[in-house]
Amino acid sequence: MGHTMIEKIIAHNVGREVKPGDIVTVNSDYVMLDDIMMPFIVSKFKEMGFKKVWDPGKVVIICDHLVPASQVDDTRAYHISCDFAEEQGIGNLHRSDGICHQLMTEAGYVKPGHVVFGTDSHTTTYGCVGAFSTGIGYTEMAGILGTGQLWVRVPSTIKVNITGKLPENVMSKDIILRIIGDLTAAGATYKALEFTGDTVENMSVASRMTMTNMAIEAGAKCGLFAPDAKTAEYCGIELDEFQASLKGDEDAVYEAVMNYKAEDFVPVMAVPSNVDHVVPISELGDVNVDQVFLGSCTNGRLEDLMAAAEILKGKKIAPYVKMIVTPASRKVYKEALANGTLEILSAAGAIITHPSCGLCCGRTGGILTDGEVVVATNNRNFLGRMGTSKVNIYLASPKSAAASALAGKICSAEI
């Protein structure tokens, strides 16, 4: 009998065949620790009596949620992060390079077939290069820091097969939002999502990242794309035999298969305040927009900024809209600066900020108040996430976000 992608990755890690439901102890190829959780991780690590992390070369600490600090309290996490890195000899410390989920693949850590845990739920992102990666709490992370290991239950898999050519102005964000709407916020809980079909094969790694990033919003343990030539190029490697074998076998057993035709997708938004409350933009009516946020580990990459710039080139956003653009990393920032994208966005009236989590976690740059509407390209529209609990957050693709900034009201890029 054949195997799904996640079964192959876990089997390779533990050195024996596995099936869904098995409880196995896996070895971490990398762990990702973000600044906001560092004070608690370090305190639990000491409480457990550990003195040294199991392998400093496999630990990556990334300051992104709280850098630059917006409140005095935020500086504590930064200093604890730096002090722990120094004390433990951890060289993989990013003080201000961008968002953790962007850096883990961009900076060359995660490779196809790896098993990676992180103290942030969007750790599912690294499935974009065919790695098994998922979020955990700080107590479990402290345990891994001491031992290098964690127990996991091998998940069953839902295959999401998409074929055909996407309509103009539909981005991978529209696809994953629709899938989450169909699955619901709990529809993939404890399961792996495996994305297949010629539509996703034709996507860039950046577009795939948007989809694996949001797998958690359907409750999934991970989201996976089979590594291919684009993955190899992005990771700067040649796929070895194991990595090249990472795709679901034809006779693998799937819990469910969802089939989509690319031509059927339309621009959508997730409307307040559930990610699975997904509505075609054409049905949203007349909604004025106060702010637009283009950024985050979901949609803060070069292709996202360029897609928005294409719509805004030579134009001005509505005078009452604040448009905040937050590149996902320093690398994205520099590339967007070099190719003129930031200039176009700035000329259109956007505010360009430093690379970081920024508004997505409701801490820096642009929090909102009761009754205000924000169209945002990140992954969550939860109550109170970007200011008060009466802010209306609409999640959208970069193109729809740019079009909405231009019109000053919710719309897709066709209008």
Add this chain to the structure above:
Amino acid sequence: MGNIFRFYKDVDTDQIIASQYIIFPTIDEMKGHTFESLDPQFAEKVKPGDFVVADVNFGCGSSREQAPSVLKALGVKAVIAKSFARIFYRNSINIGLPVLICKDLYDNVEAGDEMDVNFEEGTITAGGKTFTCTKLPENLQAILDQGGLIASLDKED
């Protein structure tokens, strides 16, 4: 016996404890803001031994372990839901907060009702009725019984 605080489906971790509070140095400093966006008086009203009851997918969203931790710090005796989000469920067991899956309780109780749990039997009594919960696998029950992952690791030593 404790009282029921009843919440709907897909309660996310931002609703349990918002991101502006999770950077506070201690759980005790943040617990006063628990469920602030849903019920600003929750932290004042809840008493040790009370219960949180919810529909499906309780604790979805972020990996923040502060979410189960503030509930435990306020004395919530257990969270009973139709289902839980994966990371919240693991975190709860690791910190020693009982999380019980019960398909029937939510639709048969109101906020403020009294209830009690028999953890050994995996049963809940409320309003004169008895409800059955899904039992935890033995290894997880053992972690929970010992008060969480750190306590159970200490015991292994």
